[in-house]
Amino acid sequence: MNLNEWFAKGLTYEQYKENMTVNREEMETIYQDFSLKTEETSLLQKVAQQQLNVIVITEDWCGDALLNNPILMKIAEAGKMDVRFILRDQNLELMDQYLTNGTARSIPIFIFINQAGEEVAVWGPRAPKVQEMVDKMKSSLPPSDSPDFKEKQSALFKQIKDLYVNDASLRDIVSDSILEKLKEKVL
Template sequence: MDTLEINLPELVNPMTYEQYRALSDELVAQNKTTGSEQSEHRISFTKLNQQRMKRVEKQFVLQPALQELLAQNQRDWKWLVLVEAWCGDGAQILPAIAAIAAASPSIELVVLLRDANPALMDTCLTNGSRSIPKLICVDAKTGERVFTWGPRPTAIQAQVKQLKAEKPEIQHDELVQQVQLWYAKDHSQSLQQDMVQLLQEALQTQGAEV
């Protein structure tokens, strides 16, 4: 029996990154989005996110330090990413995660829609909320979780907290716009810095187990 199914809830509609991109394109063509809430607001964000994903795909450059750590990993991992097409953070993060996973033959990326996988989502809440994207790294052989990351790079989340502290009255739309500007300037660097730290810790654990 697959140990992944023993340690995690059953995965509903798992996709490759290419399949997720195709689904997103199809939904945009149909003026729809993922999930049950087909609001004009979410559909509009889904359209914007198509351009954001294309920009990240074009601009992403793998950091040498992260590339070296990926090469050192001797375990087969599944990277499960919970996301939705309307999620602005997801559009900035998922293409970069896909590029990182593609750089390592030992990593299999599985994209999952949050609302279709509530049992899994509820195992990695953020302050009690179903914030996305979420990356769950699982040992493919044992089914054990290696690490969980998300929903936002540490450095960018720190900027969000600072902005909220300085402007407690800030409106949600203004906050979202500012976060997107930070992502555009960051070029996936903060995400990769987080991944470097997580992989260093994971590799240290692997070494201790040998």
């Protein structure tokens, strides 16, 4: 299946939100609270001339998706990009073409395509600075065979999710990272 066919198969943002069973409220909070800077909007007017579409490989349970997807939507609106959401677990054929480090089905993945369906840029699953933060936080976990590993891992994931929802500086980090990728690959 080519990328235009995947795009056509995807859900709109509204359809994706309607089907969400977790993280919807948090995602919508981030969407409502985040806005682009004037210079970012100017850059995205240039991106709009490229008439890009975006395929998002995601799942509603993903903490990174609850942070990154609403930011992408603001970028897409300013850049006049049409976005479609593909659920990872039902579409491993596509997901497996975009593995993180060649092995991990990490999400979300944003695939920017031109009108011919050609990939022009790929971003995800995390902004590098957010990845550093998460790696540092994970380094405090006990070994995976430790009796309290699951409990501590669960608490850490809750802490990360809380940061994603409440730390507005992370939104700018994500936005900057996506925009850098677009500048590098599109402009």
